[in-house]
Amino acid sequence: MIEDKIKLGLFGLGHLGKIHLKCLLELDIIQLVGCFDVSAEMARGVCEEAGVRFYEDPDDLIRDCQAIDVVTPTITHFDIASRVISQGRHCFIEKPVTSSVREAEELLSMALNSGVKVQIGHVERYNPGFLSVKDSIRNPRFIEAHRLSTFNPRGTDVSVVHDLMIHDLDLISVIARSEPIEVRAKGVNIVSPTADICNARIEFKNGLVANVTASRISMKQMRKLRIFQDDAYISLDLLTKESQVISLLDQPQEQTLEIDTYRGKKYISLYNPDVQPVNAIKTELSAFASSILSGVETEVSLDDGIRALRLVEIISAQIENSKDETH
Secondary structure: OOOOOEEEEEEOOOHHHHHHHHHHHHOOOEEEEEEEOOOHHHHHHHHHHHOOOEOOOHHHHHHOOOEEEEOOOHHHHHHHHHHHHHOOOEEEEEOOOOOOHHHHHHHHHHHHHHOOOEEEEOHHHHOHHHHHHHHHOOOOOEEEEEEEOOOOOOOOOOOHHHHHHHHHHHHHHHHHOOOEEEEEEEEEOOOOOOOOEEEEEEEEOOOOEEEEEEEOOOOOOEEEEEEEEOOEEEEEEOOOOEEEEEEEEOOOOOOOEEEEEOOEEEEEEEEOOOOOOOOHHHHHHHHHHHHHHHOOOOOOOHHHHHHHHHHHHHHHHHHHHHHHHHO
16 A cells, blocks of 8 residues: 655744644645654643644654654754654755755765655745746846845844845755856844845856845845846746746737847847745645655755755855954
């Protein structure tokens, strides 16, 4: 008999963990076995309300499951994931994958040796706005990303690069399909001991240049990606999940605008892709479970997590070096 559900346990019942809990309970492909959190009293209350078992011993939860969803502070990811993988269980790890590339590479070695699936929670891969334009992105020349957020004390244990910018670094890496060859970055501490505002310029081997800005002390929320390529300009709002593609065509079509260019007459086409309303977190968790059942590779691999984290470390080092130069 082929199993049609994955027995899964959840580690972490903080803000994001509670969101994962709700999504997991709504997925037919997953049987939520139970949860663990170091804040036992809080976690018991959450589990009781959700009708889910709270585990006193994390190793008992790992033993009773086929897979574990790790939604705990980043500093704990390596310890938990290594315990999960060493027991032959599959693992979903929220971004950033670990505190350092070194730790993530060690997890990769463990996962390869044990043959388990590991997926990283780069949720913007499943943003319906991004999915609506993904097939329109071809050999971009320039990308501009802005991710701004109002201040929230939650998350200030890491820099804005680890907390916010990493989302766009992952998307840009997917789009680029090339290795970064030069990175320049500046960051400023305002309200926390780590950078609260950062701008990075990344040049890739294939010629693509990305300009990425992140702030967690803005007066408004913004998550925008603008992609420029030879034949099109793609505008993507990851917050409102809206997208727009402006293409430059050789031949006129219905409702195109004729313009003169240095290459002769061209025709501008404005297209608003159909954006399907999906819950991105629920979709990524379902994809993880499906990869286990079907035996296919996870859609956001440990390699992907390492690639994004490596850029984070390079940018963070640039910020520290720029601070030293000003002293």
